Every structure is written in structure tokens, then in C-alpha cells.
Amino acid sequence: MDSPIPHITIESIVIGSDGVASHIVNCVELLSSPRLGHTKAVFEVEYSSVRYIAKCWSFDRRESAADEFMVYERLHELRPSGFEFFTRLVFSGDIICSSKFPEGRILLLEKVPGEQLLYLWNSLSFTEKAHVFRECSNAVRTLRSISIRLVDSGRHNVLYDRMSGKVTLVDLEAIVDLGAGEEVTSLNPELVSIFGATNMSQFIHGG
Ligand SMILES: Nc1ncnc2c1ncn2[C@@H]1O[C@H](COP(=O)(O)OP(=O)(O)OP(=O)(O)O)[C@@H](O)[C@H]1O
Numbered sequence: 001m002d003s004p005i006p007h008i009t010i011e012s013i014v015i016g017s018d019g020v021a022s023h024i025v026n027c028v029e030l031l032s033s034p035r036l037g038h039t040k041a042v043f044e045v046e047y048s049s050v051r052y053i054a055k056c057w058s059f060d061r062r063e064s065a066a067d068e069f070m071v072y073e074r075l076h077e078l079r080p081s082g083f084e085f086f087t088r089l090v091f092s093g094d095i096i097c098s099s100k101f102p103e104g105r106i107l108l109l110e111k112v113p114g115e116q117l118l119y120l121w122n123s124l125s126f127t128e129k130a131h132v133f134r135e136c137s138n139a140v141r142t143l144r145s146i147s148i149r150l151v152d153s154g155r156h157n158v159l160y161d162r163m164s165g166k167v168t169l170v171d172l173e174a175i176v177d178l179g180a181g182e183e184v185t186s187l188n189p190e191l192v193s194i195f196g197a198t199n200m201s202q203f204i205h206g207g
């Protein structure tokens with residue numbers, strides 16, 4: 001049975017490629033700073049009655065969109081069933097029509113539960129901090145296995161859900177592609193940005 005064609009409203013973003021529309025999402029809330037204007041925006045959106053996260057970039061920032069897309073593609077190739085510490089890409093495309101974000105590239109991501117670690121960190125127990133550290137270490141190790149280093153990691157880009165213990169690394173657009181064959185084993189750059197150099201050893205040795 002065909003699903004009904006959703007109505008286009010002032011909240012809608014029509015997505016497609018080569019000028020042909022294939023999906024319509026409706027914005028529910030702007031999550032990023034309004035100061036970014038139409039250069040970049042992150043929205044919570046609704047698509048087929050389910051909430052997702054939509055990241056939008058203007059065409060002059062298409063490389064950032066392509067980099068984040070590439071990381072999710074490599075993660076998918078590595079393990080099609082997904083990783084518990086990353087969200088998943090649903091689809092990507094061009095913005096064909098929208099008053100919310102008139103033109104550019106868009107990635108639709110699964111929405112994960114949790115809050116930015118930045119706002120939770122000081123209220124966490126040692127056990128919770130050690131758990132978050134282990135999950136982030138596993139996430140960064142996974143990124144190394146696909147030759148990626150993040151250059152914008154920090155507590156603002158880690159989501160933590162205290163209820164379920166779920167830890168998710170988001171924001172994979174600022175990266176260095178280490179290239180095949182170059183072995184970089186240190187997880188430190190990202191982990192130091194998230195946990196601080198002085199905190200690291202207690203989690204490694206005492207957690
Ligand atoms: N998959 C997701 N599920 C739930 N929330 C998300 C998801 N992706 C992003 N967010 C929320 O939206 C915020 C902005 O997303 P993201 O960090 O990817 O974009 P950004 O514009 O690059 O942010 P910034 O430059 O502030 O780091 C995140 O900090 C997080 O709170």
C-alpha cells in the first residue's frame with residue numbers, strides 16, 4: 001500500500017537528487033545555533049511519523065557534508081548492523097525546496113537518546129564516568145580501524161543517556177582521513193579532548 005503523500009508546510013524540507021524529490025521531512029526544532037543562518041543547521045525532524053536528526057550544510061560547505069557521509073558509509077561497510085556508540089545514517093541528499101534551509105546538502109540520522117556529556121559530567125559518579133570513557137575508547141578505536149581521526153571531539157559531541165547507559169559519539173564532519181596503510185594506534189587526541197589529560201589515567205588504571 002502506498003503511504004500518503006505528506007503535506008508540504010513552512011516546516012518542510014524537500015529532499016532529492018538531480019532536482020528530483022524523493023523525501024519530505026518536517027522540522028520540529030532547531031538544535032544548532034540560529035546564528036549559523038543558512039550556512040549550517042541541525043534540526044530535529046519528523047519523517048514517516050518518526051523523529052530523526054537532520055544536518056544541513058550550504059553548498060559551499062559540501063565538503064563537511066561529504067566527510068560526515070563518508071565516515072557513516074565506512075562504519076556501515078565495517079558493520080552493517082551498526083555500532084552501539086554511533087548513530088546511523090538513514091539517507092542523504094540535496095535540499096530541493098525549503099523555507100527552513102533553502103539549499104544545500106542534508107544527512108538524515110537516527111535520533112539517539114541522551115544529553116550532551118558537557119552538561120552531565122560534573123554530576124556523574126566515578127563508575128558512570130569510567131563507563132563513558134570505555135565506550136568512547138571503543139568508539140575511537142573503531143574510527144581508527146576505518147582510518148579516521150576526529151578533530152572536533154569534546155564533551156559537547158558525546159551524548160549520554162543515564163537511564164540506559166547509552167553513549168553515542170556524534171558530529172563526525174571534522175575529520176582527518178589517515179589513509180589506508182598508515183597505522184595510527186593512539187586514541188589519545190580525541191580522548192584527551194573529551195576527558196582531559198589529567199583524568200585519563202584514573203579511568204585507564206582505576207576504572
Ligand atoms: N543522532 C542524534 N541524536 C540525537 N541528538 C543529536 C544527534 N546528532 C546531533 N544531535 C544533537 O544536535 C547537536 C548538534 O549536532 P552536531 O554536533 O552533529 O552538529 P554541529 O552543528 O556540528 O554542532 P557543533 O558545531 O555545536 O559541535 C548535538 O550536540 C546533539 O545535541
Ligand SMILES: [Mg+2]
Nearest residue numbers: 156157170171
Ligand atoms: Mg557538535
